Amino acid sequence: MRHILSVLMxxxxxALARLVGLFAQRGYNIDSLNVAPTDDVxxxxxxxxxxxxxxxxxxITKQLNKLVEVVKVVDLTEGAHVERGLMMVKVRAAGAxxxxxxxxxxxxxxxxxxxxxxxxxxxxxxxxxxxxxxLEALSGATIMEVARTGVSGVARGEKVLSx
Amino acid sequence: MSKSQTQPEMxxxxxxxxxxxxxxxxxxxxxxxxxxxxxxxDALHQQTQIKHILVRHEQAATHMADAYARxxxxxxxxxxxxxxxxxxxxxxxxxAYMDSIPMVVITGQVMSHLxxxxxxxxxxxxxxxxxxxxxxxxxxxxxxIPEAIKKAFYIAESGRPGPVVVDVxxxxxxxxxxxxxxxxxxxxxxxYNPVKKGHSGxxxxxxxxxxxxxxxxxxxxxxxxxxxxxxxxxxxxxxxxYPVTNTxxxxxxxxxxxxxxxxxxxxxxxxxxxxxxxxxxVILAVGARLDDRVTNNVSKFCPNAKLIxxxxxxxxxxxxxxxxxxxxxxxKSVLGEMLEQIxxxxxxxxxxxxxxxxxxxxxxxxxxxxxxxxxDSKMMKPQFVIETLCKVTxxxxxxxxDVGQHQMFAAQYYKFNxxxxxxxxxxxxxxxxxxxxxxxxxxxxxDADVVCVTGEGxxxxxxxxxxxxxxxxxPVKILCLNNxxxxxVRQWQDMNYESRYSHSYLDSLPDFAKLAESYxxxxxxxxxxxxxxxxxxxxxxxxxxxxxxxxxxxxEEHVYPxxxxxxxxxxxxxxxxxxx
Ligand SMILES: Cc1cc2nc3c(=O)[nH]c(=O)nc-3n(C[C@H](O)[C@H](O)[C@H](O)COP(=O)(O)OP(=O)(O)OC[C@H]3O[C@@H](n4cnc5c(N)ncnc54)[C@H](O)[C@@H]3O)c2cc1C
Ligand SMILES: Cc1ncc(C[n+]2csc(CCOP(=O)(O)OP(=O)(O)O)c2C)c(N)n1
Ligand SMILES: [Mg+2]
Numbered sequence: 095m096r097h098i099l100s101v102l103m104x105x106x107x108x109a110l111a112r113l114v115g116l117f118a119q120r121g122y123n124i125d126s127l128n129v130a131p132t133d134d135v136x137x138x139x140x141x142x143x144x145x146x147x148x149x150x151x152x153x154i155t156k157q158l159n160k161l162v163e164v165v166k167v168v169d170l171t172e173g174a175h176v177e178r179g180l181m182m183v184k185v186r187a188a189g190a191x192x193x194x195x196x197x198x199x200x201x202x203x204x205x206x207x208x209x210x211x212x213x214x215x216x217x218x219x220x221x222x223x224x225x226x227x228x229l230e231a232l233s234g235a236t237i238m239e240v241a242r243t244g245v246s247g248v249a250r251g252e253k254v255l256s257x
Numbered sequence: 258m259s260k261s262q263t264q265p266e267m268x269x270x271x272x273x274x275x276x277x278x279x280x281x282x283x284x285x286x287x288x289x290x291x292x293x294x295x296x297x298x299d300a301l302h303q304q305t306q307i308k309h310i311l312v313r314h315e316q317a318a319t320h321m322a323d324a325y326a327r328x329x330x331x332x333x334x335x336x337x338x339x340x341x342x343x344x345x346x347x348x349x350x351x352x353a354y355m356d357s358i359p360m361v362v363i364t365g366q367v368m369s370h371l372x373x374x375x376x377x378x379x380x381x382x383x384x385x386x387x388x389x390x391x392x393x394x395x396x397x398x399x400x401x402i403p404e405a406i407k408k409a410f411y412i413a414e415s416g417r418p419g420p421v422v423v424d425v426x427x428x429x430x431x432x433x434x435x436x437x438x439x440x441x442x443x444x445x446x447x448x449y450n451p452v453k454k455g456h457s458g459x460x461x462x463x464x465x466x467x468x469x470x471x472x473x474x475x476x477x478x479x480x481x482x483x484x485x486x487x488x489x490x491x492x493x494x495x496x497x498x499y500p501v502t503n504t505x506x507x508x509x510x511x512x513x514x515x516x517x518x519x520x521x522x523x524x525x526x527x528x529x530x531x532x533x534x535x536x537x538x539v540i541l542a543v544g545a546r547l548d549d550r551v552t553n554n555v556s557k558f559c560p561n562a563k564l565i566x567x568x569x570x571x572x573x574x575x576x577x578x579x580x581x582x583x584x585x586x587x588x589k590s591v592l593g594e595m596l597e598q599i600x601x602x603x604x605x606x607x608x609x610x611x612x613x614x615x616x617x618x619x620x621x622x623x624x625x626x627x628x629x630x631x632x633d634s635k636m637m638k639p640q641f642v643i644e645t646l647c648k649v650t651x652x653x654x655x656x657x658x659d660v661g662q663h664q665m666f667a668a669q670y671y672k673f674n675x676x677x678x679x680x681x682x683x684x685x686x687x688x689x690x691x692x693x694x695x696x697x698x699x700x701x702x703x704d705a706d707v708v709c710v711t712g713e714g715x716x717x718x719x720x721x722x723x724x725x726x727x728x729x730x731x732p733v734k735i736l737c738l739n740n741x742x743x744x745x746v747r748q749w750q751d752m753n754y755e756s757r758y759s760h761s762y763l764d765s766l767p768d769f770a771k772l773a774e775s776y777x778x779x780x781x782x783x784x785x786x787x788x789x790x791x792x793x794x795x796x797x798x799x800x801x802x803x804x805x806x807x808x809x810x811x812x813e814e815h816v817y818p819x820x821x822x823x824x825x826x827x828x829x830x831x832x833x834x835x836x837x
Binding site (some may be wrong): 108152156165215257 | 395
C-alpha cells in the first residue's frame with residue numbers, strides 16, 4: 095500500500111540526514127521525498143511517499159516519531175487529502191511536433207515556461223497519476239529531461255499539521 | 258543578590274565543558290587525549306572537580322562509562338579526540354545503544370573551517386555514529402556548550418535511554434575566548450517529550466485479562482532495570498503468585514533465588530521457562546523487546562497466548578510480535594497503577610487454574626531444570642565454576658561478563674537477587690566488554706566485589722586495560738573460563754558444520770597469570786575442581802590488587818538448553834544427545 099507521510103521537524107542541519115538515514119538503515123522504501131521550511135522558518139515540513147503493509151507503516155511512523163528533531167508525523171492517506179507534485183519536462187519541439195506538443199500541454203493545463211526554436215520546457219502540476227498521464231501523452235515526442243518535485247500534500251478541511 | 262548572580266563567570270569553551278559536567282553531577286570522565294581535544298584536556302588539568310581516567314584504548318573508555326551507567330542508572334561520560342579516537346569509540350557506543358544505556362560521548366573535531374576538507378584526523382563522527390546513537394549534535398558556537406551538555410544528558414537519561422554524541426570542533430574550546438557561563442536547570446524541547454504515564458484504560462484492560470489468566474507468565478526484560486522498577490515487579494508477581502522469567506538483560510530485575518522465578522528464557526533459557534512461555538495463555542511482557550534470541554521463529558511463537566506489552570518506546574511494541582494490549586509508558590508507573598487496580602478489583606486470580614499451572618511448571622523443572630552433566634571426565638565444568646563463584650560471593654557481586662559460552666553459563670548459574678548487578682552486552686554481544694566494564698564498576702563502587710567473567714578469547718580483545726587497572730588500583734577479579742577455544746563459535750560448528758572447527762581454536766595463548774603479574778597484579782591458575790573454592794576465596798580476599806584467575810575448564814562443554822533454529826520457543830536441544 096502507498097502512503098503519504100507528512101513530517102513536521104526542527105529546521106536544523108542534520109535532521110534531514112537523520113531521517114533519510116533511518117529509511118536506509120531499516121530498509122524502508124522512499125518513492126519520493128520533498129522538504130522545505132514552513133511559514134515558521136524554525137520548522138521544516140517533509141512529505142514522503144512510501145510503501146509497505148500496515149505493520150511496516152506503523153513501524154515507520156513510530157521510528158520517525160522517535161527521532162529527536164521530529165515534532166509530528168501524520169499519514170495523509172489515512173483520510174481525505176489533496177496531493178500535488180510539480181514536473182518540468184524539456185522536449186524536442188521542432189517542425190510539425192511543436193503544435194502537437196502545445197495541444198497536449200493545453201489539455202493538461204500545463205504551461206510552457208521556456209521556449210527555444212528547437213525545445214519547449216513544460217511545467218505541469220497534479221497528482222502522480224496526472225503527471226504519469228502527461229508523460230504518456232508526450233510519448234510520441236523526444237523527452238530530453240524530466241525534473242519532478244515529488245508529492246506534497248495536506249489533509250482536506252479543518253485538519254492541519256502544525257505545532 | 259550576590260555578585261555571581263548578576264555577573265556570570267567568564268569561561269572558555271573547554272572550561273565550560275568541565276564545569277557543565279560538574280554541574281550535571283559527573284565525577285568521572287573516561288577518555289584519551291589527542292590534537293583536537295587538547296584545549297579541553299588543558300582545562301581539565303586546571304580544575305579538580307572532574308576526575309579523568311586514562312584508558313589504553315578508546316573502546317575501553319566507552320565500556321567503562323557504559324558499565325558505570327548500568328550499575329548506577331546515570332549516564333557515563335566519555336571524552337575522545339577526533340578521527341581515530343572517535344572511531345575507536347564507535348563499538349562502545351553501539352554496545353550502549355543496543356542495550357539502551359545512557360551515555361554522553363564528547364568527541365573532538367577539527368577546526369570548524371577545516372570541516373569537509375579531509376583535514377588531518379577529520380572523520381564525520383556525526384555521520385558515522387548516527388545509526389548507533391539516540392541523538393547527536395555538533396557545537397557551532399561556544400556559547401551553546403552548557404545548554405548542549407544539559408540537553409545531551411536529558412536525552413541520554415530520559416525515556417528509553419541511549420548514548421548521545423556531542424561533537425566539539427577545536428575552535429569551540431579556545432582558551433582565550435571566554436563567554437558568560439550559565440548552566441540551565443532544565444531543558445524543554447517541543448520535539449522530544451518522553452511519556453510519563455501509561456494509558457489508564459489500557460492498564461484496566463490489561464488487569465482484566467491478567468486476572469482471567471489460567472496459564473500466565475510474566476516476561477520481564479532490561480526495561481525493568483533501566484526503569485528502576487524491580488520493586489514493583491516483585492510486588493506484582495507476589496500479589497498474583499504468577500511465574501516470572503527474565504531476559505538476559507532483565508536478570509536481577511526479579512530475585513533469582515525466589516521460587517516464582519523460572520529462570521532466563523530464550524535461546525539458552527531454562528527448559529521450564531521456554532515451556533511455560535510456549536504453553537501460556539497470557540504473557541505480560543514488561544520492558545522486554547521480544548528479541549529474536551527470545552522468540553525463536555516468530556510464526557511459531559506462543560500460539561495460545563494473548564500478549565500484554567508494556568514499553569516506554571512505542572516502536573518496541575508490535576515490532577516483532579503483535580501485542581493484544583499495548584501499554585506505552587514507564588514500567589515503574591504502569592506497574593504501580595496495575596498494582597493499585599488489582600488491589601481495588603473485585604475480580605481475583607483463578608487459584609485452581611494457577612495450582613494446575615504451577616504443578617505443570619514444577620514438573621518441567623523436575624524433568625530438566627538447571628542441571629548439567631557431571632560426568633567422570635576430570636575436567637572442570639564451567640557451570641560448576643560459576644556456581645562456586647555465586648557461593649563464595651553469596652550471590653552479591655557485580656558480575657561483568659564478556660561474550661561467549663562463559664557469558665551464558667554466568668547468566669544461567671549465578672543467581673542475581675538485585676538489579677544492576679549483572680553487567681553484560683546483550684544486544685550487540687561485544688567481546689572485550691567485560692574487563693573495562695568491571696573496571697568502570699569497581700571505580701565507582703570501590704568496596705564491592707566486582708568480578709569479570711571472561712573467556713581467553715574475549716579477554717584478549719581489551720587486555721591492554723590491565724595497565725589502566727593497575728594505574729588506578731582497581732582490585733577487580735578476572736575469572737577466565739579458559740577452554741582454549743572460541744567456545745561459542747565451536748558450539749555452532751559442532752551443531753551445524755559437522756565439527757569443522759574453522760578458526761575457532763586459539764593458538765599461542767599467553768600465560769595469563771604471568772601476564773597479569775607483569776602488570777603488577779596477582780595471577781592464579783586453577784586446574785582442579787577441588788582447589789577452586791579456596792582459590793576463589795583467596796582471590797576475593799585480596800582487596801588492593803586485581804587478580805587474574807585462569808581456570809582451565811572442559812573444552813567439550815556446551816551451553817544447554819539451546820533452542821533449535823527456526824523452531825518454536827519450546828523446541829530445544831537439552832544436551833548433545835537429547836532434544837525436546
Ligand atoms: C551469546 C548471546 C546469547 C544470547 N542469548 C539470549 C537468551 O538466551 N535469552 C535472552 O533473553 N537473551 C539472549 N541474548 C541477548 C539478546 O540478544 C537481547 O539483548 C536480549 O534478549 C534483549 O533483552 P530485553 O528484551 O530485555 O531488551 P533490552 O535490550 O534490555 O531493552 C529494554 C526494553 O525496555 C524498554 N524500556 C527501557 N526503559 C524502560 C522504562 N523505563 N519503562 C518501560 N520500558 C522501558 C526499551 O524501550 C526496550 O524495549 C543473548 C546475547 C548474546 C550475546
Ligand atoms: C567483537 C566480536 N567479535 C566476534 C564475535 C563472535 N563471537 C561470539 S562468542 C565468540 C567466542 C568467544 O570466545 P571466548 O571469549 O573464549 O568465550 P567462550 O565462548 O569460549 O566461553 C565469538 C568469536 C563477537 N561476539 N564479538
Ligand atoms: Mg574460550
